Amino acid sequence: MSEQSPAPVTAEHNPLRDPHDKRLPRIAGPCSMVMFGVTGDLARKKLMPAIYDLANRGLLPPGFSLVGFARREWADQDFAQVVEDAVRAHARTPFRPEVWRALAEGFRFVPGAFDDEAAFADLARTVEELDRERGTGGNHAFYLSIPPDWFATVCSQLQASGLSDPQPGTWRRVVIEKPFGHDLESAQELNQIVEEVFPADSIFRIDHYLGKETVQNILALRFANQMFEPIWNSHYVDHVQITMAEDIGIGGRAGYYDTVGAARDVIQNHLLQLLALTAMEAPIAFTADAVRNEKEKVLASVRLFDDLDASTCRGQYTTGWQGDQHVEGYLQEDGVRKGSATETYAAMKVEVHTRRWAGVPFYLRTGKRLGKRVTEIAVMLKRAPHLPFTDTATEELGQNAVVIRVQPDEGVTMRFGSKVPGSQMEVRDVSMDFGYGVSFTESSPEAYERLILDVLLGEPPLFPRHEEVELSWRILDPIIDHWERSDMLPHDYVAGTWGPDAADELMRRDGREWRLP
Known part of the structure; x- marks a missing residue:
C-alpha cells in the first residue's frame, strides 16, 4: 500500500489561514x-x-x-x-x-x-x-x-x-x-548595531508570548465585543493583575539566569507586553504600525510609585515540595553563585497615566517554583455601588472579574455573583468559562509556527519595535537599580508556594489580595 499523502490544508482546518481571504492559507513565497x-x-x-x-x-x-x-x-x-x-x-x-x-x-x-x-x-x-x-x-x-x-x-x-x-x-x-539587552543603555546599543545593517522594517524581535493565540485574542475580546469595551476603564475596573507563574526551577540555565533574574527575564518583555495589550486604545487598523503605536503610548505612560520598597518585591525560592517532589532551593542549584542575590520572584505595582486608567493600579508578578504553571490577566471590577441584600446573603460574594488565561488552558473566564438555589437569598461567586480547546475544532498553532511564518511573509504586527523595547527598560531600570543599591537580600519563599509574604503585604497595603489561579 502506498504511503498516505498529507491531508490538504483547508480554511476549515488551517489556523494560519489568510486573514483577508479565509479560503486561502497564508503560504510563504520563495525563501x-x-x-x-x-x-x-x-x-x-x-x-x-x-x-x-x-x-x-x-x-x-x-x-x-x-x-x-x-x-x-x-x-x-x-x-x-x-x-x-x-x-x-x-x-x-x-x-x-x-x-x-x-x-x-x-x-x-x-x-x-x-x-x-x-x-x-x-x-x-x-x-x-x-x-x-x-x-x-x-x-x-x-x-x-x-x-x-x-x-x-x-x-x-x-x-x-x-x-x-x-x-x-x-x-x-x-x-x-530576547533578551534585547540587559538595561536601557545596552538595548540602545544593540538596536543601533542591528539597524546599521538591516532597515527597521526588516528586523523581527521575537517575543514568543506575542505569538500565542490567547494573547492575540486580547484585542479581539476587547475591540470586537461591545460588552467589554464600555467597562474597560477606571469607572468600572478596580485593578488589574498580570501573572506569569512557573512551577519549575531554573533547570540547567544557571549560567544565564543568575546574571538576569526574574524581572529582566519576564517582566521587561512578556508582562509589560501583556500590560500594553490590556491597556492600549483601539488601533485604527490591525496593522503593524497602528498596533505598535498604541502599545508604545501605553508604555510611555506607565509610572512607578515613589516608594519602591512598598510597591515592589523580590524573592528567592528555598528548599520545599513541588507536588510530591522534594526540590532544592535556588542557592543549592548547580551553577548558582554562592550567596547570590538574584531574584527568582518579582512583583511590582505601576500606574498607567491615561484618561482611561487614571487611578487603576496594575500589579505584575512572576516567579519560579510557584504553586502551579499559569499565565493570566485578571481584570478585577469594582464592587456594585449598592447591594439590596443583607450582609449574610452576600458574605461569600467577591469581585466580578474577567480573566484571560494565556497558558496552559487557553481561554477566558468571567466571574460574577449568582443566587444559590434554595428558599433563601444567598449570592455566591460563579464562573462562566470559554476554552479554546472546547469551542474550536482546529488546534492552535504553536507560537513559533505563527511567528516564523510571519517573518517569512514579512508581516510584523506581533513583533515589538525598538521603541517598545527601550520604553520597557525605562520602566524596569529604576526598580533594578533600587534593588541593587539596597542592602536587603531577596525575601525567601518556600518552593511550591505562591511567593514571599512581602508580596502579599504589597497587596494588603492597598486592601487587596493576589488572585489564586
Whole structure:
C-alpha cells in the first residue's frame, strides 16, 4: 500500500489561514532561513519542529530551504539527522515521510565560528546556490538564536559578506531572540548595531508570548465585543493583575539566569507586553504600525510609585515540595553563585497615566517554583455601588472579574455573583468559562509556527519595535537599580508556594489580595 499523502490544508482546518481571504492559507513565497545557534535547546525544541509543522500544514513554498550554521564538522546529512531527531521528538503534527523528504532536500549546513570570515563567505556561496538550485529567489531570513553578545559580530559578518544586502525585488530579514539587552543603555546599543545593517522594517524581535493565540485574542475580546469595551476603564475596573507563574526551577540555565533574574527575564518583555495589550486604545487598523503605536503610548505612560520598597518585591525560592517532589532551593542549584542575590520572584505595582486608567493600579508578578504553571490577566471590577441584600446573603460574594488565561488552558473566564438555589437569598461567586480547546475544532498553532511564518511573509504586527523595547527598560531600570543599591537580600519563599509574604503585604497595603489561579 502506498504511503498516505498529507491531508490538504483547508480554511476549515488551517489556523494560519489568510486573514483577508479565509479560503486561502497564508503560504510563504520563495525563501530560505539561515539559522545560527542550531545546536541550542531553542532550535531543537521549538524552531526546527515549528518549521516542519509549517511544511506539514502546506504553508512553506516547495523550494524552502533551511541552512544551519554552527561550530560543528557536520555534512548536510548530519544536519538533516539532527533536524529529524528534533522533529520526531517535539513536532506537534504527525511525521509524514513524504513531507519530510521534500523538506530535507533543502537542508544545508555551513561549519564555522561567528567571527570566521571564511565561513561567512561559504555561507554566501551556499545561499547563492540555493537561489539557483532551489528557487529561493534571493529571499533569506537570518535567525539569530544565539547569545546577545554575538549579535554585533554576526551582523557585521552578514554585512561584510554581502548577505544582508538584498537585490532589487528581494528581501533579507533578521530575527533576534530576547533578551534585547540587559538595561536601557545596552538595548540602545544593540538596536543601533542591528539597524546599521538591516532597515527597521526588516528586523523581527521575537517575543514568543506575542505569538500565542490567547494573547492575540486580547484585542479581539476587547475591540470586537461591545460588552467589554464600555467597562474597560477606571469607572468600572478596580485593578488589574498580570501573572506569569512557573512551577519549575531554573533547570540547567544557571549560567544565564543568575546574571538576569526574574524581572529582566519576564517582566521587561512578556508582562509589560501583556500590560500594553490590556491597556492600549483601539488601533485604527490591525496593522503593524497602528498596533505598535498604541502599545508604545501605553508604555510611555506607565509610572512607578515613589516608594519602591512598598510597591515592589523580590524573592528567592528555598528548599520545599513541588507536588510530591522534594526540590532544592535556588542557592543549592548547580551553577548558582554562592550567596547570590538574584531574584527568582518579582512583583511590582505601576500606574498607567491615561484618561482611561487614571487611578487603576496594575500589579505584575512572576516567579519560579510557584504553586502551579499559569499565565493570566485578571481584570478585577469594582464592587456594585449598592447591594439590596443583607450582609449574610452576600458574605461569600467577591469581585466580578474577567480573566484571560494565556497558558496552559487557553481561554477566558468571567466571574460574577449568582443566587444559590434554595428558599433563601444567598449570592455566591460563579464562573462562566470559554476554552479554546472546547469551542474550536482546529488546534492552535504553536507560537513559533505563527511567528516564523510571519517573518517569512514579512508581516510584523506581533513583533515589538525598538521603541517598545527601550520604553520597557525605562520602566524596569529604576526598580533594578533600587534593588541593587539596597542592602536587603531577596525575601525567601518556600518552593511550591505562591511567593514571599512581602508580596502579599504589597497587596494588603492597598486592601487587596493576589488572585489564586
